Amino acid sequence: MATPSPPWGGWDRPQEGAHQPPPARDPWSGPPTSPVPTPGEQGWWQPPAGHDAFPPQAPSDPHTAPPAAAPRRGSPARWIGAGSAVLVLGVVGGFAGGLVQDELSDSDATYPSVAIASPSAGSTERPAGSVAGIAAAALPSVVALQVEGQDGFGTGSGFVLETSAGQGTFILTNNHVVAGALDDGVTVVFEDGVQVSGDVVGADTSYDLAVVRVERTGLRALPFGDSTGVVVGDPVVAVGAPLGLQGTVTEGIVSALNRPVTAGDGGGDSSYIQAIQTDAAINPGNSGGPLLNSTGQVVGINSAIASLPGAGGATTTGSIGLGFSIPSQQARRTAEQLIRTGRAVHPIIGVSLDNSYTGEGVQIVDAAGAVTAGGPGERADLRPGDVVLSIDGRPVTVAVELIVDIRAREPGEVVVLSVRRDGRTMDVPVTLDADG
Helix, strand or coil: CCCCCCCCCCCCCCCCCCCCCCCCCCCCCCCCCCCCCCCCCCCCCCCCCCCCCCCCCCCCCCCCCCCCCCCCCCCHHHHHHHHHHHHHHHHHHHHHHHHHHHHHHCCCCCCCCCCCCCCCCCCCCCCCCCHHHHHHHHHHHEEEEEEEECCEEEEEEEEEEEEECCCEEEEEECHHHHCCEEEEEEEEECCCCCEEEEEEEEEECCCCEEEEEECCCCCCCCCECCHHHCCCCCEEEEEECHHHCCCEEEEEEEEEEEEEEEECCCCCCCEEEEEEEECCCCCCCCCCCEEECCCCCEEEEEEEECCEECHHHCEECCCCCCEEEEEHHHHHHHHHHHHHHCCCCCEECCECECCCCCCCCEEECCCCCCECCCCHHHHCCCCCCCEEEEECCEECCCHHHHHHHHHCCCCCCEEEEEEEECCEEEEEEEECEECC
């Protein structure tokens, strides 16, 4: 069995039965002694098929006189002679160079007065608004999470949310990072290498957020920024542990806002995010880590990445410049609810949407019971078959856009839906309720 060559290439030994080079011939022994062909037979030399070349000079009797005529200008013999001259010059030049090198090597001369200048003193200080400055301030507060569950081990990211005297330190991360963790199955790893067991205080699938508590003090919480003040083109920095590589920092910009993102099985276990889109490199393991603005404030929690379809229906995961983060306003509000009560509250309008509808806008299912009795939709006089065209002036074209927009708000908030019914368009104010 042949030994395979390394994947990066390399040299292979000749295989058994492969063509071997002819034995070396004494260069002073003259031309080959093959018989001169008779008229009609093939000449002594023939170029390989498809090869454009001059034949070498035919063998001749060394005792005969040279031909009287000199070769034509540009003939093969002339070029062969020129090539020989170049070869000789090259050999002579190389020989002379070798003599010079030997002469220098044999010299006993030294130069003690020569000194190479030392590099000037450097500094690791960076401006606070630079990527390095943002990273230096944030890294001590960003953690890696090692999670053990029935399906094996996983890793993710998080950051210090709040430190409370006597109550420990709270870490914010994604629900899908800690979901399914066994008892004592969450380990929080800090930048200084300290590892502490963590307890899940509360988690919410719909918002894909979770809070973990650890018994460690003296930590700095990362400050929250206002995600409603973020605009497309703003510089951002992502920090986390992609592929388990803790303390990884990437930078980019905000590439889109209000991007509807849903993940899960499409049922009760689905997450709905009105996301901040960024081209900062985000990979598996970045989940739960912070997305920071130019002042080092948290404006998003990195949660999802786009995937390219691969062969056989498989997907290729990894950074393709499309990462999605939960806005900080939503994250802060949900984290407070999880810490205080262990559960999050979701705003609703109390209607069922038709996912099979393909026309303009989003349609309420045209059937009895599609509008919840006594719910916000019924109180606002929404009816089965109504088509919602926009919410607060922002058009909606698929059901998930309306769902994530509603989920990004608070119970008690009033939204204005543009509704088309029987060919007429009207504005319908709806006051949101809390589920459950």
